[in-house]
Amino acid sequence: MRRLFLVCLALAAAHPALADGPIALLLKDHKFTPSQIHVKANTPVVIHMTNADPTAEEFDSTALKVEKVVAGNDSGDVRIRALSPGKYPFMGEYHPDTAQGVVIAQ
Amino acid sequence: MLATLLIVFREVIEAGLIVGIVLAATKGVARRGLWVGYGIAAGVLGACLVAGFAGEIASLFAGSGQEFFDAGILLLAVGMLTWHNVWMAGHGRAMAQEMKSIGTAVSKGERPLAALAVVVGVAVLREGSEIVLFLYGIASQGGTSSAAMLLGGALGLAAGAAVTALMYYGLLAIPAGRLFSVTSWLITLLAAGMAAQAILFIQQGGYLEYFTSTLWDTSWLLSQDSLAGRLLHTLVGYDDTPNGLQIITYLSTILVVMVLTRWERARHPRRRLVAAE
Numbered sequence: 344m345r346r347l348f349l350v351c352l353a354l355a356a357a358h359p360a361l362a363d364g365p366i367a368l369l370l371k372d373h374k375f376t377p378s379q380i381h382v383k384a385n386t387p388v389v390i391h392m393t394n395a396d397p398t399a400e401e402f403d404s405t406a407l408k409v410e411k412v413v414a415g416n417d418s419g420d421v422r423i424r425a426l427s428p429g430k431y432p433f434m435g436e437y438h439p440d441t442a443q444g445v446v447i448a449q
Numbered sequence: 450m451l452a453t454l455l456i457v458f459r460e461v462i463e464a465g466l467i468v469g470i471v472l473a474a475t476k477g478v479a480r481r482g483l484w485v486g487y488g489i490a491a492g493v494l495g496a497c498l499v500a501g502f503a504g505e506i507a508s509l510f511a512g513s514g515q516e517f518f519d520a521g522i523l524l525l526a527v528g529m530l531t532w533h534n535v536w537m538a539g540h541g542r543a544m545a546q547e548m549k550s551i552g553t554a555v556s557k558g559e560r561p562l563a564a565l566a567v568v569v570g571v572a573v574l575r576e577g578s579e580i581v582l583f584l585y586g587i588a589s590q591g592g593t594s595s596a597a598m599l600l601g602g603a604l605g606l607a608a609g610a611a612v613t614a615l616m617y618y619g620l621l622a623i624p625a626g627r628l629f630s631v632t633s634w635l636i637t638l639l640a641a642g643m644a645a646q647a648i649l650f651i652q653q654g655g656y657l658e659y660f661t662s663t664l665w666d667t668s669w670l671l672s673q674d675s676l677a678g679r680l681l682h683t684l685v686g687y688d689d690t691p692n693g694l695q696i697i698t699y700l701s702t703i704l705v706v707m708v709l710t711r712w713e714r715a716r717h718p719r720r721r722l723v724a725a726e
Binding site: 397398399400401405406408409410411412413414415417419420422424425427436437439440 | 452456500503504507512513515516519579582583585586589590649652653654655661662663668672673674689690692
């Protein structure tokens with residue numbers, strides 16, 4: 344059993360996609376945590392958004408070209424394309440006054 | 450309340466523009482109001498269903514269900530818009546002739562009306578489901594402010610309806626002889642824009658990730674987040690940072706619609722002669 348675990352660990356370490364892993368993003372009380380997400384430029388990443396609010400929210404960003412509805416008390420993956428260096432703001436479309444964030448590619 | 454009004458208006462505007470174009474494109478065809486009404490009703494019903502099952506739809510296809518659903522209904526709309534234009538290329542002139550000679554609405558155009566009703570339904574469904582989710586969120590929070598916010602939502606809907614009226618009467622200001630070719634072009638560009646947007650959704654879902662680098666950035670000139678940018682995005686598929694596959698899709702859609710239209714027109718030479726008299 345322990346050997347199996349070690350093999351899995353080795354495989355996980357060897358796999359570049361797993362090494363990077365999705366970036367966790369939490370929405371609670373219509374606010375994003377973290378509100379600043381740093382990513383490597385020119386590398387696609389996945390943001391795993393958890394919506395801890397009871398109501399649905401749409402992760403919306405024209406700059407990132409993403410519109411993704413995440414139902415209340417649910418989670419979803421937001422795929423971010425390879426970005427050239429820069430700042431890419433995003434918001435929760437249903438609560439744009441509080442749900443604000445930015446992806447910074449460098 | 451104002452914030453709610455703006456958010457709802459932002460969503461309604463796209464469907465509003467499309468309904469306006471469809472109404473103008475079908476001017477003079479019998480029972481078009483009924484068909485557009487069917488489209489809107491089906492769209493609202495679909496929007497409630499999609500909103501109600503948002504979580505379930507999203508969890509399909511390894512978490513990319515929403516993206517493929519959006520892409521699928523957009524491509525359905527592209528197909529219907531294309532079919533409408535092609536059908537009209539074959540029958541439109543004859544219909545216009547008939548309309549002039551009888552002076553009343555023609556009944557012939559019902560087949561493309563069904564196609565356009567699907568387009569209206571899709572537009573209402575896409576934007577409507579977001580409005581339902583948004584308003585449901587407000588309503589479920591309760592409290593004194595939710596009444597004001599729901600009022601804002603209603604006003605936002607009304608503003609969207611006003612956009613429909615503006616688009617419709619704006620298009621009707623075009624001389625009748627040219628209205629047909631103007632609406633044909635609008636529908637072609639609408640289809641191209643929707644196809645490019647569908648590609649974006651598919652790429653967001655993790656497929657067709659070819660030519661994904663941004664070709665140019667015109668956000669300094671006209672941001673897609675601005676009102677004008679949003680309007681142009683809906684109407685002609687304006688994108689301030691398009692990628693390669695979006696552009697390829699956009700241009701190929703226009704090309705396909707044009708080729709099919711010409712081919713269909715050539716198949717109906719006799720009607721053309723009649724219309725030319």
